[in-house]
Amino acid sequence: MPGIDECLLEAMALPGARGAALVDWSSGLALGTAGESPVGDHETTAAETAELARAAAEYESFAPAETGAIPGDGSGPPAAGPPVEDLIVTTRTGYHVLRFVETSFDSSVFLHLWLDRADGNLALARHRLRALAEGLVLR
DSSP: OOOHHHHHHHHHTSTTEEEEEEEETTTTEEEEEEEOOTTSOHHHHHHHHHHHHHHHHHOGGGSOOOTTOOTTSSOSOOOSSOSOOEEEEEOSSEEEEEEEEOOSSOOOEEEEEEEETTTOOHHHHHHHHHHHHHHOOOO
16 A cells, blocks of 8 residues: 555556645645645645635535435434545646545545646546555555
8 A cells, every 4th residue: 555655656556646735624735745746835725726726615505415314413423534526726727636535543634636637637647546555655
């Protein structure tokens, strides 16, 4: 099972990959990075993408409806991590895919992959990031 560096190198092997990072969305810190950053600084990119991930993970609008539960009353089973699997942001020149990683602890990390729009394959990237997130070993 790959660690952070191996996981990011595998992500960078995807067609059109420009940059990748593992980010803690509760603190906004990059736990590991590879390739380029859209703004030239991985820490800035990590902080900005963490804001987006935090909003998606915490807003009730994205939580799945629990059978027999009244939304927001806490009567449903506890979530095993954020209700969102991944986020996709498209720009004129690229794609940003944020894939949440389930962990044995508080599950507050995600993989961020930045793809060139001309060369990237969004479907392949989503499929591969899911596999990488499932196999990632955090040390």
